[in-house]
Amino acid sequence: MRYLGSVYRPPSEAYSLIVQVTYGCSHNTCAFCSMYKEKHFSIRPLEEVLEDFRLARQTYRRVDKVFLADGDALVRRAEELYIILDTIRELFPECQRVTSYASPASIRIRTAEELRTLRQKGLTMVYMGLESGCDAVLKRMRKGHLSGEIVEMGRKVRENGIALSVTAITGLGGPEELERHAIETAEAFNAMNPEYIGMLTLMVEPETPLYDWVRDGSFHLLTQQQVLRETRLLVERLDSPGSVFRMNHASNYLVLKGTLNEDKAAMLDTIDAAEHNLGLLRPEEWRGL
Template identity: 45%
Template sequence: MRYEGDIYRPPSEAYSYLLQVTVGCSHNKCTFCSMYKNKRFHIRKMEDILEDLEMARKAYRRVDRIFLCDGDALCLANYKLLTILEKIRELFPECERVSSYARGSDINRKTEDELKELKAAGLSMVYVGAESGSDEVLRRIKKGSTSAEITAAVQKVERCGIAASVTFISGIGGQELTVEHAVKTGQMIREMEASYVAILTFMPRPGAPMCEAIANGDLVIPSPIEAIEEIKMILENTRGLKKTCVFRSNHASNYLNLKGNLPEDLDRLIEMCDYGLSHQEMLKSEMLRML
């Protein structure tokens, strides 16, 4: 109920109660991200977090979903997360889903038993920003993790019963790395077997360090057509994926809306990319795109 600074959440948490457990991001170095650059990372006092939950209970008659903010709430020690989850269960028995952002390193730091404890206490989904399957792209954007580390983290939470919703960003490698980014991202989607995968399209955020590279010409953002070709190439490289995954590329930043399940809808999604490439008039105009 009380928030420090700007609050961000995944689009699918639009109707969730947002509980701030940390302020900022413990990494805070990604060059494309400006979300928490003006926040000094810290963990909120447990008494304040629990008090917020009491206040929310008084304010809202029904709370179906709760999202733990800010950038990587899963960095908290398990005993703290368990205290929060137990309080949620006590105060909001109707709550069907508790979720948070998580970095690959947050997940990998926890044992499988700890992750299973979190699942049993009510954590049902984590949102992981993978951004790219290419280690070169990840190095350039200062993600702080390799694709193998993120893949291992996603596989680990899924094994423990927590659904992973993984986001990639089309265009994040610029024109220079588009093929490398697309091929490796498709391969990573195939290997990690997440429950949900989303592909956004890169838009520079004011205040993000990457804006400087764009301004001085070191990074050239792919055109709308190149962005769709890149997404098509990502999809083509998921061929061979065995576990069903909900695929979405229908974010406000995308030029073309794609929605389906992989691998079942793979050919249809590729055909939709081809249709968009040959009917450019149906692509979202630059004015209507947003993050």
């Protein structure tokens, strides 16, 4: 396959065919993120995209999953997305799932009819970053959207038949916003009731504004004990029946897995055990992105 610059995908897309339909991220100003900094956002020429799929058909005997990269494939013109999805269905009749990242901005420009058509043509799920349900945190981290809009766009996706996977980041509010970040993030998840909830734990990457804030002392990272406290506050307040909850990314100190709300008590027990024995946590040097 032909790729421009670094390519990123969700952990669950590790075995997917990845084709860039856009380059970079349409927002790309989040203070904590170092992704896509080496390229400007642009729409990849449609014929190049289709050619990559044709090359993939010649290369791979079977393709069960496809991930449309880069950071915001949903921003393409609807008619071009239809052509891409039709091509996938024609070339890979065995394909069971097509997914992409989506931003609140790209969801907003899609009409309900367009979203339903995208689902009919094979777009099964989109990944959207909430990061925090706390507006003060979102503003500081330059997310570009407030919690209410992110929740509204998440619900719009689900109402039109496309599954939704939403992520947030423990520690993103620092010690000052620990409680609000946990409680209001849980409230945002509850309001969306997505099929999947994913939690990461904040890691500071060089060449980001957050990195500079940590170095100059204007932002403080959570201790492991504070991470556990924030996680417990969030899980306590989750009320999102049927959502698959995953806190098993390499950035996390503690692995939590379950289906809400039935597994919430067991996850809280796991957090309590870790609070009494920090040796159960992933060592700092083992964490990664």
